Amino acid sequence: MASEREKMEAGLMYCCVDDELDRLRSRTYEIVHGHNSMPPSKRGDVAPELAALFGLAGDNIRLEAPFHCVYGYNLFLEERVYMNVGCVILDTARVHVGAGTMFGPGVHVYCAEHSKDPVERAAGLEVAKPVTIGENVWVGGRAVILPGVSIGANAIVGAGSVVTRDVPPGATVVGNPARAVARD
Template sequence: MSHNPTPKTDLEKMQAGEWYSCLDPEISALRHRALEACHEHSVLYPVDRGNIGPKLRALFAKCADDVRIEARFHCAYGINIHLAEDVFLNVGCVILDTAPVKIGRHSMLGPNVQIYCADHHRDPELRKQHLEIARPVTIGDNVWIGGGAIILPGITVGDEAIIGAGSVVTRDVAAGTTVVGNPAKPVAR
């Protein structure tokens, strides 16, 4: 008797780093839950919201007690976001967390920083099928990311690195390095 394993769901494929359809109903439901949490975070009066709206805090995989996220904030799912102690995200940050996004202790993200984990297919026929793949992003401890910077899928930023405002990070950033520009390149501190 042959054993036919149950095929993976698109969510399981996303979590495994395989190609999946981002329009899958199960994934769409998770995205809707994140939209509601982000909306609550953005519309609560600051005194009622505190550092993070309650639905948003409950959504995250990990969120230290002293994390602060300014409103407006957007995430794709929230369930893949890990925020260590004393992390600060300024107004307008976007995290498309189709894969784990880990932000280390004492790291600061300026206004409108964007972190992308979703990568779309290069073949236009497959891209029309809404296929994407999730690549994790890791940001070390005590990192400063200037306003408007974009971190592309699969990037690791080492401890104490600085990413200049408006930079597009297309390659890993070594610990203690400052990078600026598009694409971001190391400069002397």
């Protein structure tokens, strides 16, 4: 029988209320706290313990504090990724962020999709869906990217947008739900 972690990592319905997952989250929260508590002279740097937790940490990554992630090992950040203050990555599945991508303040990326059945939801059942963000994407402040979404290279997500479906390369999307608009 598969563990809840194994089910989560396989993209199957799993229970997020689980001792093993709790231990992994607690460990990550300690590491994230260390990153967020670094002295002002280190502002924007990535704490070595946090970088070591990531699935991939390219060169010249900057994560302004406060930053939050759930597991860390599902984060794949290529070189020159920048995340402004208050970014939250709920990485129950793989989150891949391409080189040169920038997040404005308070961007949220969610991988967990809770069961639509109220009884299953109350029992903590959810499924983890990966999020992929291409190279040189600009995600405006307070945007939210939902589970399973892919954003193509060179796209722009307007501030405050809620991205519910895939965004093609080079597109600009705005609003809730995010819709394509012409670029200026």
